[in-house]
Amino acid sequence: DTEVTQTPKHLVMGMTNKKSLKCEQHMGHRAMYWYKQKAKKPPELMFVYSYEKLSINESVPSRFSPECPNSSLLNLHLHALQPEDSALYLCASSQGPGEHYGYTFGSGTRLTVV
Amino acid sequence: GENVEQHPSTLSVQEGDSAVIKCTYSDSASNYFPWYKQELGKRPQLIIDIRSNVGEKKDQRIAVTLNKTAKHFSLHITETQPEDSAVYFCAASPLISNFGNEKLTFGTGTRLTIIP
Numbered sequence: 001d002t003e004v005t006q007t008p009k010h011l012v013m014g015m016t017n018k019k020s021l022k023c024e025q026h027m028g029h030r031a032m033y034w035y036k037q038k039a040k041k042p043p044e045l046m047f048v049y050s051y052e053k054l055s056i057n058e059s060v061p062s063r064f065s066p067e068c069p070n071s072s073l074l075n076l077h078l079h080a081l082q083p084e085d086s087a088l089y090l091c092a093s094s095q096g097p098g099e100h101y102g103y104t105f106g107s108g109t110r111l112t113v114v
Numbered sequence: 115g116e117n118v119e120q121h122p123s124t125l126s127v128q129e130g131d132s133a134v135i136k137c138t139y140s141d142s143a144s145n146y147f148p149w150y151k152q153e154l155g156k157r158p159q160l161i162i163d164i165r166s167n168v169g170e171k172k173d174q175r176i177a178v179t180l181n182k183t184a185k186h187f188s189l190h191i192t193e194t195q196p197e198d199s200a201v202y203f204c205a206a207s208p209l210i211s212n213f214g215n216e217k218l219t220f221g222t223g224t225r226l227t228i229i230p
Contacts, residue, residue: 031216040223041222041223042203042220042221042222042223043158043203043220044220045217045218045219048216048217056217090157090158094216102148102160102163103148103158103160103218104160105150105157105158105159106157107156107157108157
């Protein structure tokens with residue numbers, strides 16, 4: 001299995017809803033990432049998990065809450081989002097250690113906040 | 115932090131011609147430079163990467179060159195085909211000893227259109 005699987009593919013949520021995005025990989029990668037991508041823009045890093053521990057938080061608002069239950073799974077919990085949070089949310093993973101082997105991206109969750 | 119600039123933002127070339135996309139970076143600690151291709155509505159896919167101990171790397175019709183002194187790197191696509199039409203992103207990252215703390219900074223993207 002050489003893929004990163006993200007669910008759901010599309011999500012519409014209200015500003016008072018609570019929802020979660022899920023990401024799964026079975027490549028034995030030890031780093032996992034959440035990126036946010038707005039239309040016609042590059043991906044922007046949100047969080048990095050290394051060996052299941054949060055290693056980077058790019059000053060993301062607390063309405064986004066990441067979780068890494070095990071080495072294969074990465075979740076992003078969403079609560080009280082704003083319409084400007086609508087974007088494509090990409091999960092990625094990478095191998096290592098000590099040397100980049102490139103990221104593998106999932107297909108993303110297209111989130112719309114209404 | 116790292117800042118990656120990418121040019122041009124749009125590029126149209128005739129099928130069969132070559133396309134060149136250029137990026138510059140600011141952080142001299144960066145030593146890993148991947149290129150991603152993103153088709154409309156799809157995930158970014160790694161197409162080629164280069165590490166700072168190498169000046170050029172080639173994979174069939176795609177090549178990347180790196181000039182560490184000038185802090186710039188370029189993507190070259192030869193014999194372009196319609197399926198090369200996509201948005202291309204360059205990126206840069208330092209290799210840090212604490213694995214997983216690498217931050218990949220993306221350029222702003224180039225929309226490449228191949229004209230049949």
